[in-house]
Amino acid sequence: MIHAELPRSSERHPPRQMLHRLRPLVRAVVRQRYDVRVAGESHLPTHGPALLAANHIGALDGPLLAAFSPRPVHALTKHEMFTGRAGRLLLRSGQIPLNRFDPDPRAIRTCLRVLREDGVVGIFPEGKRGAGDLSRFHHGAAYLALVTGAPVVPVTFLGTRPAGAASSALPPRGDRVDIVFGSSWQVQQQPWPRRREQVLHASALLLEHMRGELDRACALTGRALPGPLPAGKTDSESDRATDNDPDTGFVKRGTP
Structure with missing residues (x-):
């Protein structure tokens, strides 16, 4: 069903066929290497528009979100990844x-x-891999929720990066990886024009909700976040983002 009340878009829908075909294969391959445990899948509505907003601690987070989400997901991915064969695969999926x-x-x-x-x-509101504690939080998820009224389901990743390891490090073979879907958050759809104050307020409320769901995920699994990245272990693109953050979130100036 196409929602006539949602804003129109001149862009085409991203490809779907390969995404649907690849998900079972990726899940099977990942489970051969890691003990993947998924909880809270029922929090994602079975139909209708929805947003998944996840913390970001390691390189596996994006692929795991695409593979283990109860429904196929089109994730915002840094454009630097769309080069070579990997980039073509991302676009086709x-x-x-x-x-x-x-x-x-x-x-x-x-x-x-x-x-x-x-x-x-x-969407990964932190904007890059790190401690995964939501100390950085961009407004994109809240903005899309405000524009569309779609529910936002928090996702917490635990175990996708070893403690103290670099942003690209993978957990050892056989390690446990937890993916926890939290209770959804929703804001009333706001027609245009949407004021900056409305976006900031919605983003602050979403951040508070996601922090609560992150704490619950840690308590549920009995696990902790891996902590910050070691000094000098971020990639050049992430360094650039740190040095020159656009004013798109609760960054540098602090969070509420």
């Missing part, structure tokens, strides 16, 4: 390139197209 350093209206329009057609959009 329906992931959405995102420029993290400048306004990216095309990415927003693509997300709106997915949501308008009852799809699921994935």
Whole structure:
């Protein structure tokens, strides 16, 4: 069902066929290497538009979100990843390139197209891999929720990066990886024009909700976050984001 009340978008819906075909294969391959445990899947509505907002601690988070989400998800992915064979695979599997350093209206329009057609959009509000404690929080998820009224389901990743390891480090073979879907959060759809104050308020409420769900996920699994990345162990793109963050979230100036 296409929702006539949602904003229109001139962008095409990202490809879906390969995403649907690859998910069972990726799950099987990952489970051969890791003890993946998924909890709270019922919090994601079985139909209709939805947003998955996840913390970001390691390189596995994106692939695991795409593979283990109860529904196929089109995730915003840094545009630096869309090069070579890996980039072609990401595009064909329906992931959405995102420029993290400048306004990216095309990415927003693509997300709106997915949501308008009852799809699921994935987003990492922290903007890059790190401690996963939501101390950085960009406003994109709250903005999309405000524009569309779609529910936001928090996702907590635990175990996708060893404590003290670099951002690209993978957990040892056989390690346990937890993916916890939290209770959904929703804000009333706000028609245009949407004021900056409305976005900030919605983002602060979403951040508070996600922090609570992160704490619950840690308590449920009996696990802790891996802590911050070691000094000098971020990639060059992440360093650039740290040095010149756009004013798109609760960054540097502190969070509420």
